[in-house]
Amino acid sequence: MLIALALTLWAVVCIYDMLGPTLFYGTRPMVVGTVAGLIVGDLTLGMAVGGTLELTALGIYTYGGASTPDYITGAIVGTALGHVTPGDPGHQLAIGLTLGVAASLVLTPLDPIGRFLPTFWIHRADRAAMAGRTRELSVLHWTAFLPWAAVRAVPTFLATYFLNTSAVSAIERSVPNWFTNGMTLVGAILPAVGFAMLLKLLPVRRYWYMLLLGYVLFAFMKVTLVGVTLFGLAVAVIFVTLKPPTADRLTRTEGSSDNV
Numbered sequence: 059m060l061i062a063l064a065l066t067l068w069a070v071v072c073i074y075d076m077l078g079p080t081l082f083y084g085t086r087p088m089v090v091g092t093v094a095g096l097i098v099g100d101l102t103l104g105m106a107v108g109g110t111l112e113l114t115a116l117g118i119y120t121y122g123g124a125s126t127p128d129y130i131t132g133a134i135v136g137t138a139l140g141h142v143t144p145g146d147p148g149h150q151l152a153i154g155l156t157l158g159v160a161a162s163l164v165l166t167p168l169d170p171i172g173r174f175l176p177t178f179w180i181h182r183a184d185r186a187a188m189a190g191r192t193r194e195l196s197v198l199h200w201t202a203f204l205p206w207a208a209v210r211a212v213p214t215f216l217a218t219y220f221l222n223t224s225a226v227s228a229i230e231r232s233v234p235n236w237f238t239n240g241m242t243l244v245g246a247i248l249p250a251v252g253f254a255m256l257l258k259l260l261p262v263r264r265y266w267y268m269l270l271l272g273y274v275l276f277a278f279m280k281v282t283l284v285g286v287t288l289f290g291l292a293v294a295v296i297f298v299t300l301k302p303p304t305a306d307r308l309t310r311t312e313g314s315s316d317n318v
């Protein structure tokens with residue numbers, strides 16, 4: 059019960075962060091799955107499920123109110139149900155991804171409901187603003203996200219509380235082996251696809267030597283991804299620092315000197 063409540067509360071916090079301050083990027087499956095792993099006591103599984111769904115979610119954003127797969131709930135549910143699945147870590151990851159992706163897709167139709175219900179808050183807030191009721195307006199502002207959170211919190215609680223080990227095992231037996239093996243294969247391929255998508259967005263033709271440097275560090279010098287990332291950060295800082303000023307920057311500098 060406590061774990062289910064904690065996971066449900068975490069889903070609500072993630073939605074609040076998505077709609078409000080964006081303090082910790084609670085919309086990203088990597089963050090969601092990692093914290094879910096901490097809650098259930100399996101950080102490695104949470105990071106694996108969240109990281110794989112993160113690569114799946116690359117480039118998928120909500121434009122013009124369009125609904126996208128609910129990767130927040132998928133990362134939480136996949137981590138929780140994968141944790142209670144008996145077997146080795148690889149098998150738990152396969153089941154977690156299978157159920158996590160399924161939950162993300164199945165719960166997508168609930169997103170329009172979460173978007174529609176706050177309109178009642180908006181109309182009442184308009185009337186409160188016209189009447190000058192500032193306290194009511196403040197309460198409506200802080201509670202309008204509740205319908206958004208409910209369409210994630212309720213499925214999260216139901217899935218993590220009522221689906222115990224025996225229920226997950228029954229679901230596992232009903233899932234064909236070819237589907238589970240396919241999800242395992244997809245989980246192994248997705249990192250390459252994710253990096254390929256990132257390279258597509260980056261100016262690789264202009265800075266090809268940076269890509270070559272990273273490849274040499276990883277492939278031949280066996281530097282970890284964290285090490286390559288930190289090395290790349292240092293190179294980027296040096297590159298920006300030593301880069302000669304552009305004409306626009308020179309013009310602004312000269313203008314500032316003239317004013318002085």
